[in-house]
Amino acid sequence: MKPTQTTASICCYCGVGCGVLIEHDGEQLLDVSGDPKHPANLGRLCSKGATLHKTGDLAARALDPELRLGKGLARSRTDWDTALGHAADIFGRTIAEHGPDSVAFYISGQLLTEDYYSFNKLARALISTNNIDSNSRLCMSSAVVGYKRSLGADSPPCSYEDIEQSDCLLIAGSNMAYAHPVLFRRLEAAKAANPAKRIIVIDPRRTDTCDIADLHLAIEPGTDVALFHGILHILLQQNWVDHAFIQAHTDGFADLAQLVQDYAPAHTAKLCGISEADLNLAASLIGTAPSFLSMWCMGLNQSTSGSAKNSALINLHLATGQIGKVGSGPFSLTGQPNAMGGRETGSLSNLLPGHRDADNAGHRAEVADYWGVDSLPANAGLSAVELFEAVRTGGIKAIWIACTNPAQSMPNQTLIHEALVACPFVVVQEAFFTTETCRYADLLLPAASWGEKEGTVTNSERRISHVRSAVPAPGQARADWAIVCDFARRLERQLRPGLPSLFGFSSPAEIFDEYKQLTTGRDLDYSGLSHQLIDELGPQQWPFNVKTQQGTQHLYTDGKFATDNGNALFVSEPYQPARERRDVRYPLILNTGRLRDQWHGMSRTGTAAQLFGHVEQALLSLHPDDLDKHDLHDGDLVRVSSRRGELVLPVQADEQVRPGQAFLPMHWGDRFLKGLGCNVLTQPAFDPLSKQPELKQSCINIRPAELQWELFLLVEGKVQERFEAIRPLCEGFDYLGMGLIGRDRPALLLRAASIQAPDAELLAQIDALAGLDSGPVLSYEDPAMAVSKRVRLDQQRITAVRLSGETAARNWLRSLWLSGEPASELSRWLLAPISTPPGAASACADKTLCNCIDVSQSRICAGIERGLNLDDLKQELGCGTQCGSCVPEIKRLIASLAVPA
Ligand SMILES: Nc1nc2c(c(=O)[nH]1)N[C@H]1C(S)=C(S)[C@@H](COP(=O)(O)OP(=O)(O)OC[C@H]3O[C@@H](n4cnc5c(=O)[nH]c(N)nc54)[C@H](O)[C@@H]3O)O[C@H]1N2
Ligand SMILES: Nc1nc2c(c(=O)[nH]1)N[C@H]1C(S)=C(S)[C@@H](COP(=O)(O)OP(=O)(O)OC[C@H]3O[C@@H](n4cnc5c(=O)[nH]c(N)nc54)[C@H](O)[C@@H]3O)O[C@H]1N2
Numbered sequence: 052m053k054p055t056q057t058t059a060s061i062c063c064y065c066g067v068g069c070g071v072l073i074e075h076d077g078e079q080l081l082d083v084s085g086d087p088k089h090p091a092n093l094g095r096l097c098s099k100g101a102t103l104h105k106t107g108d109l110a111a112r113a114l115d116p117e118l119r120l121g122k123g124l125a126r127s128r129t130d131w132d133t134a135l136g137h138a139a140d141i142f143g144r145t146i147a148e149h150g151p152d153s154v155a156f157y158i159s160g161q162l163l164t165e166d167y168y169s170f171n172k173l174a175r176a177l178i179s180t181n182n183i184d185s186n187s188r189l190c191m192s193s194a195v196v197g198y199k200r201s202l203g204a205d206s207p208p209c210s211y212e213d214i215e216q217s218d219c220l221l222i223a224g225s226n227m228a229y230a231h232p233v234l235f236r237r238l239e240a241a242k243a244a245n246p247a248k249r250i251i252v253i254d255p256r257r258t259d260t261c262d263i264a265d266l267h268l269a270i271e272p273g274t275d276v277a278l279f280h281g282i283l284h285i286l287l288q289q290n291w292v293d294h295a296f297i298q299a300h301t302d303g304f305a306d307l308a309q310l311v312q313d314y315a316p317a318h319t320a321k322l323c324g325i326s327e328a329d330l331n332l333a334a335s336l337i338g339t340a341p342s343f344l345s346m347w348c349m350g351l352n353q354s355t356s357g358s359a360k361n362s363a364l365i366n367l368h369l370a371t372g373q374i375g376k377v378g379s380g381p382f383s384l385t386g387q388p389n390a391m392g393g394r395e396t397g398s399l400s401n402l403l404p405g406h407r408d409a410d411n412a413g414h415r416a417e418v419a420d421y422w423g424v425d426s427l428p429a430n431a432g433l434s435a436v437e438l439f440e441a442v443r444t445g446g447i448k449a450i451w452i453a454c455t456n457p458a459q460s461m462p463n464q465t466l467i468h469e470a471l472v473a474c475p476f477v478v479v480q481e482a483f484f485t486t487e488t489c490r491y492a493d494l495l496l497p498a499a500s501w502g503e504k505e506g507t508v509t510n511s512e513r514r515i516s517h518v519r520s521a522v523p524a525p526g527q528a529r530a531d532w533a534i535v536c537d538f539a540r541r542l543e544r545q546l547r548p549g550l551p552s553l554f555g556f557s558s559p560a561e562i563f564d565e566y567k568q569l570t571t572g573r574d575l576d577y578s579g580l581s582h583q584l585i586d587e588l589g590p591q592q593w594p595f596n597v598k599t600q601q602g603t604q605h606l607y608t609d610g611k612f613a614t615d616n617g618n619a620l621f622v623s624e625p626y627q628p629a630r631e632r633r634d635v636r637y638p639l640i641l642n643t644g645r646l647r648d649q650w651h652g653m654s655r656t657g658t659a660a661q662l663f664g665h666v667e668q669a670l671l672s673l674h675p676d677d678l679d680k681h682d683l684h685d686g687d688l689v690r691v692s693s694r695r696g697e698l699v700l701p702v703q704a705d706e707q708v709r710p711g712q713a714f715l716p717m718h719w720g721d722r723f724l725k726g727l728g729c730n731v732l733t734q735p736a737f738d739p740l741s742k743q744p745e746l747k748q749s750c751i752n753i754r755p756a757e758l759q760w761e762l763f764l765l766v767e768g769k770v771q772e773r774f775e776a777i778r779p780l781c782e783g784f785d786y787l788g789m790g791l792i793g794r795d796r797p798a799l800l801l802r803a804a805s806i807q808a809p810d811a812e813l814l815a816q817i818d819a820l821a822g823l824d825s826g827p828v829l830s831y832e833d834p835a836m837a838v839s840k841r842v843r844l845d846q847q848r849i850t851a852v853r854l855s856g857e858t859a860a861r862n863w864l865r866s867l868w869l870s871g872e873p874a875s876e877l878s879r880w881l882l883a884p885i886s887t888p889p890g891a892a893s894a895c896a897d898k899t900l901c902n903c904i905d906v907s908q909s910r911i912c913a914g915i916e917r918g919l920n921l922d923d924l925k926q927e928l929g930c931g932t933q934c935g936s937c938v939p940e941i942k943r944l945i946a947s948l949a950v951p952a
C-alpha cells in the first residue's frame with residue numbers, strides 16, 4: 052500500500068470557496084475533509100464538498116482526444132499532436148477565409164484564473180476577436196453591471212465576517228440553504244448567538260432559506276425593483292435615510308427620490324403581491340438597523356431587469372449610508388467557484404483583463420501594449436445568447452467550448468441544439484465525455500479536473516486561494532491552461548509567423564505573474580500576490596498591492612467610490628414586469644433553480660448515487676391547489692409546454708410554491724430527462740445591459756400525459772457503463788427519467804412511459820444489458836396485457852428489477868432492494884403480480900434527508916411523531932450532526948408534524 056498524503060485545495064463547486072484537505076495516495080483520491088485553516092469555511096463542508104472524492108467515476112471521464120473527420124461519422128481516438136494540429140488548421144483557415152469574428156470561445160466560471168487569462172490572450176491578442184463569452188453571462192453579469200453602474204467598479208465590498216457583524220440581513224433571490232450552504236451554516240450560528248439579528252428573505256418560493264427569516268416576502272416573480280423602490284419610499288417618508296452620506300458621497304439622489312414617489316406602500320404591496328404591513332415591516336427593519344447587509348443571487352440576476360434589480364438594491368445601501376462599514380453593504384453571492392476570477396481577467400465579451408472594458412480605446416491600448424501587439428479588436432463581441440444565435444445562423448463557423456455544457460444550461464435548448472448541429476467545427480474541452488454538449492463535439496479535448504489541476508480562484512469575498520493538484524489526470528487529460536497555450540502556439544505559426552510566442556508559459560504560477568501586472572493601479576490591484584506568497588500567507592482578499600502587502604476586508608471605507616469623481620451613483624429606473632405574463636394559454640409561471648445535492652448539469656454529482664438520495668428524479672413542483680384544479684396526484688405524468696418546447700414530467704405537490712407558479716430544478720438535461728431537459732422550456736429574452744437571460748420566469752401550461760404503458764428498471768452495479776448503453780435505446784419513449792440510487796451498492800434507476808408498448812426486441816436488449824436475460828431470474832409474462840416482469844436474485848438478494856406495462860409494485864421492490872434482505876415474498880407475488888403488492892399502499896418512495904449519516908425522511912418523521920426535537924433527533928439518529936445541510940428541512944418537518952405540547 053502506498054502511504055497516504057494530504058493536499059490542501061479548494062472545493063470545485065460554489066462561490067463560497069471552501070478549503071478542502073484531500074487525502075490521497077498520489078494516485079487516487081481517498082477522502083475529503085474541510086480545511087480548518089481556510090478562512091472561508093474554517094473546516095466546514097456541505098454535502099457536495101464532503102462527497103467530492105466519491106464523484107467523478109473514471110467510466111464517465113474523457114480520457115483521450117477524439118476527432119470526427121466528417122459530419123455523420125463517429126469520432127475516433129487520437130493523440131494531442133494530431134488533435135491540436137487539426138484544430139489550428141481549421142481555426143487558421145476559418146479566420147483567413149471569414150475573418151477573426153467567424154470564430155468564438157464559450158468558456159466558464161469554473162475555470163481557474165490562469166486558464167481564463169490564456170483564453171483571453173488567445174482570443175483578443177492572437178486571433179483579434181472579442182467573441183469570448185462565458186456562462187457567467189447566465190449567472191453574474193447583472194451583478195457586474197450593478198456594481199459598475201452604481202459604485203464604479205465590479206467589486207463586491209463586503210466580507211463573510213459581515214454575516215456575523217450585521218444587525219439586519221436581507222437575502223434576495225438566493226436560496227443560500229441549498230446554494231451556499233456553508234455560509235448559511237455561518238448565518239444560522241450567528242443568528243443563534245444573537246437572536247436580535249433580523250433576517251428578511253425575498254423569494255416567491257418558501258425555500259429552506261426562509262426557515263431562518265424573521266420576515267419572508269413571497270413577492271410576485273420579477274417584482275423586486277418595485278419592492279426596493281417601495282421600501283425607499285417609506286425610508287424617505289420616515290426620514291430613515293442618511294442625508295449627510297448622500298450629500299457627501301453620492302450623485303443622482305434627487306431623480307431617484309422623485310421616481311420612488313410613484314411607489315407608495317399600497318400600490319407597491321399590490322404590485323408585489325404582499326401585505327402593506329409586511330412591506331412596512333421590511334422598511335422599518337432596514338431603516339432602523341445599526342448595520343444592514345444584503346446578499347443576493349440568481350433571483351435578482353437572471354432577469355430582463357437584472358441590472359435594474361441590482362442597482363435598486365444598492366440604492367437602499369447608499370440612501371442609508373450602509374456601505375463601507377463593518378456588517379453593512381451590498382454583497383452578491385457568486386455562483387461558480389471562480390466566477391470572480393473570470394470577471395477579473397475579463398472573461399465576458401465586453402470586458403478586458405484587470406476590470407477593463409473592451410469598448411474603451413484607452414483600456415484596449417493599455418492591454419495591447421502590455422501584450423506587445425499592435426492593437427486589440429474594437430468590434431463588440433457577442434454575449435452567450437447572441438453568440439449561439441450567430442452559430443445557428445452561420446456567422447460563427449468554429450466554436451471552442453470549455454468547462455461548460457451549453458446544450459443543457461442555455462435557455463431555449465431547441466435553438467442551441469440546432470446551432471451545434473449546424474456549426475462546421477465544434478471543439479469541446481471537457482472533463483466528462485457524458486455531457487449533452489460532448490455529443491456535438493467534432494473535436495473532444497479531455498481536461499484535467501478537480502484534484503488534478505493547479506492555479507488560483509477568487510471567491511465571493513474577493514479571496515484568492517491556491518487550488519492544488521493531488522493526483523495526476525487520468526488517461527491523456529491535460530490542464531486547461533496547457534491545452535490552450537499548446538493550441539495557441541500552433542495557431543501563432545499561421546497568424547504571427549516568425550515572431551516570439553505570446554504563450555511560452557511553463558506553469559500556472561508563470562501565467563499568474565504575467566497576468567497580475569494587468570491589475571496594477573486598478574481597483575482590484577493584486578500585483579503584490581504570487582502563488583508562493585499565497586502559500587506562505589494563506590488565501591488573501593484583493594486588493595493586495597505591492598506597497599501594502601496585505602489583503603483588504605472592506606472596500607469604500609473612506610466613502611470614496613471607484614467612479615471618476617469618487618461619488619457613488621443612484622440609478623433611477625422604473626419597475627418593468629418580467630417579459631412573459633400569464634395568460635389563458637400559458638397560465639403558470641415556471642421558476643427554475645438549484646437542488647441541495649446536485650451541481651448544474653450533473654456531470655460530476657450525477658456519478659454518485661448518494662447525491663440522488665435527497666431528490667431522485669426531475670419533478671415539477673406545483674401548489675396542491677393547482678394539482679387539485681387539474682385533477683392530478685403526486686407522481687402523475689404531465690406534458691409541460693412553453694412557447695418554445697415541451698417536456699413530460701411527473702408532478703409533485705409542494706406547499707413552498709405559490710398557486711399559479713411552478714418550480715423545476717435546473718439540473719436535468721437531455722441525458723437524465725428525455726426531451727432536451729429543463730431549458731427546452733425557458734426563454735432567451737435578456738436584460739438590455741447585462742445581456743443575462745430571464746431563466747427564472749417562463750410561462751407554461753400542463754396537461755395530463757396519458758401514457759398507459761410504463762417501464763421501471765433498477766439494476767445494481769456498473770452504473771456508468773449501463774447508463775451509457777441503455778440511454779440511447781430509450782429515445783422512443785414519451786417520458787424517460789434516469790438516475791442513480793443507493794450508497795454502497797449503487798444502482799441505475801429508470802422510469803419511462805409511452806402511449807403504446809415498444810417492440811419486444813427493445814425490452815430484450817434492455818434485459819440483456821441489465822443481466823435480466825439469463826441466470827437466476829424470476830419472470831412473469833402476460834403478453835395479452837403487454838405486461839412483463841423480471842427480478843434477478845443473486846444469493847437470494849434482489850440485484851435487478853424490470854417491470855413493464857404496469858409498474859404498481861415499483862416502490863415496494865425498490866425498498867426490498869434497498870433493504871438488501873432476502874426477498875421471501877417475491878415468488879408468491881410473481882404468481883399474480885398485478886394484484887396489489889404487499890405493503891404497496893404505504894410504499895411511496897422515501898428520501899434521504901441526511902446524506903452524511905444516511906438518515907431517511909421516514910425515520911426522522913417517525914422520531915418527530917414520537918415527540919423528539921431537533922437535539923433528540925441529532926442524538927438518537929445522528930442526522931444533521933455532520934455538514935448540517937439537512938437541518939433546515941428537519942426543522943420544517945418538526946414545525947409541520949410535531950404534536951403541540
Ligand atoms: N447545490 C448547488 N449549489 C449551487 C449550484 C448548484 O448547481 N447546486 N450552483 C452555483 C451557482 S453557479 C449559482 S449561480 C448559485 C445560485 O444560487 P441561488 O441563486 O441561490 O439559487 P437558485 O435556486 O438558482 O435561485 C435562487 C432563488 O431565486 C428565487 N427567485 C425566482 N424568481 C425570483 C424573483 O423574481 N425574485 C426573487 N427575489 N427571487 C426569485 C427562486 O425561487 C430561488 O429560490 O448556486 C451555486 N451553488
Ligand atoms: N433554467 C436554468 N438554467 C440555468 C440556470 C438556472 O438557474 N435555471 N443557471 C445558470 C447558471 S447561474 C449557470 S452558472 C449555468 C451553469 O451551466 P454549465 O456551465 O453548463 O454547468 P456545468 O454542468 O457546471 O458545466 C461545467 C462543465 O465543465 C466540466 N468540467 C468540470 N471540471 C472541468 C475542468 O477542470 N475543465 C474542463 N474543461 N471542464 C470541466 C463539467 O464536467 C461540466 O460539464 O447554468 C445556467 N442555466
Ligand code: SF4
Pocket residue numbers: 062063064065066067068069092095096097098099100101230231232233234
Ligand atoms: S459550500 Fe459546499 S459546495 Fe460551496 S464551496 Fe463549500 S463545500 Fe463546496
Ligand SMILES: [Mo]
Pocket residue numbers: 189190191386387
Ligand atoms: Mo451560476
